[in-house]
Amino acid sequence: MLTRCPNCVTTFRVTPEQLKARQGRVRCGQCEQVFNALETLVEEAAPAAVVVTEVAVAAAEPTIESPEIEATPFAPPEPPPTPAAEITGGATLQSPEPGAVEAVAEPGKDSPTVRPATTPEPQTLVDYEPTFEDLLAEEPPRRAWPWVLGVVFALLVLSGQAIHHFRVELALIAPEAKPALAAFCDMAGCDLPLPRKVGLVGIDSSDLHPDPANAAQLLLVATIxxxxxxxxxxxxxxxxxxxxxxxxxxxxxxxxxxxxPKAKPVDDGFAASADLALRLTLEVKDLAAVGYRLYVFYP
Incomplete structure (x- = not known):
């Protein structure tokens, strides 16, 4: 199979196996141009048939002409030039017509045969095997850094959301990370509240009775x-x-x-394993209350 480089118009031979190796893409051995050999295939011309043409060269029959004889002064004859063929008897060999093949007929031999010269192949046909070791330069890799940046950004966003959602639990698991979590909340605009495990807060005792000093008030005494x-x-x-x-x-x-109590800051929180005694007065006026319920909860 022949293919032609579209850049330098060099024609060279390729095999189907070479074309299949890179889906038809080859590199020109002359100009290093990479092109698709399947798109520039050249039909290989059939070898010209050698035709033996029997050219019959008719031996020119000599004709004898009777020239007029004129009397001329006698002069020594000049030496004749070397003839291509000896002519005897004053006969002249008639020249063949233009376009006829020049040949000298020899007695007893057949007429010579003339074989046409073989037409040379075009000079641009370079019969060599292209090297396929570096046939094609590898396609440049796609730029991966935008994807890497996107993945890193997505991971940062997800990490930030996870830290924001579980910041209280993280502060419990790793108390030493609390300053870093507080700094994160300062940047994210959130707070770092104390844990609120209502199941770990209980009422140890409580009592509600009228206030001895004021019958319109009730006195609540409790310990949480x-x-x-x-x-x-x-x-x-x-x-x-x-x-x-x-x-x-x-x-x-x-x-x-x-x-x-006013002396106890709310932000300090309820200390671990601590008790808190409460004493509150409630204004009830004419309300005929005989019982009560007391619950703890986190809003």
């Missing part, structure tokens, strides 16, 4: 305990006053600022 081995946020309290049918007459929610 943080059973967790770590500090927690102070819980909210819900106090419900009921009648004889256990029907709610009054419900009041007490925030930590409502029941904590």
């Amino acid at each position: 305990k943080n059973r967790a081995p770590f500090a927690q946020a102070y819980p909210h309290l819900e106090l419900t006053l009921t009648d004889t049918a256990d029907k709610a007459l009054l419900r009041r929610v007490l925030a930590p600022a409502d029941y904590l």
Whole structure:
């Protein structure tokens, strides 16, 4: 199979195996141009048939002409030039017509045969095998850094979301990381609250009775305990006053600022395994309350 380089128009031979190796892409051995050999295939011309043409050269029959004889002064004859063929008897050999093949007929031999010269192949045909070791330069790799940056950015975003969502748990698991988490919250615009495990906060004791100093008031005395081995946020309290049918007459929610002493900061949190005694007075006026319910919860 022949293919032609579109750059330098050099023609060379390739084999089907070479074309299949790189889907038809080859490198020209002359100009190093890479091209698709399948698109520039050249039909290989059939070898020209050698035709033996029998050229019959008719031996020119000599003709004898009777020249007119004129009397001329006698002069010594000049030596004749070397003839291509000896002519005897004053006969002249008639020249063949133009276009006829020149040949000298020899007696007893057949007329010579003339074989046409073989047409030379075009000079641009280079019969060599292209080297396929470095046939094609490897396609340049696609730039991977945009994808790497995208993956890194996505990981950072996901990590930030995970830290934001589990920041309280992370502070419990690794207390030494709390300063770093606080710095993260400063940048992310969030806070780092204390844990709120309501199952680890309980009411050890409570009592509600009229205030001896004021009959229109009730006095609530209670003790709450943080059973967790770590500090927690102070819980909210819900106090419900009921009648004889256990029907709610009054419900009041007490925030930590409502029941904590003023000398105890709320932000310090409920210390680990600590107890807190409460003493609150409630204004009930003419409310006929005979029972109560007290709960702790986190909003």
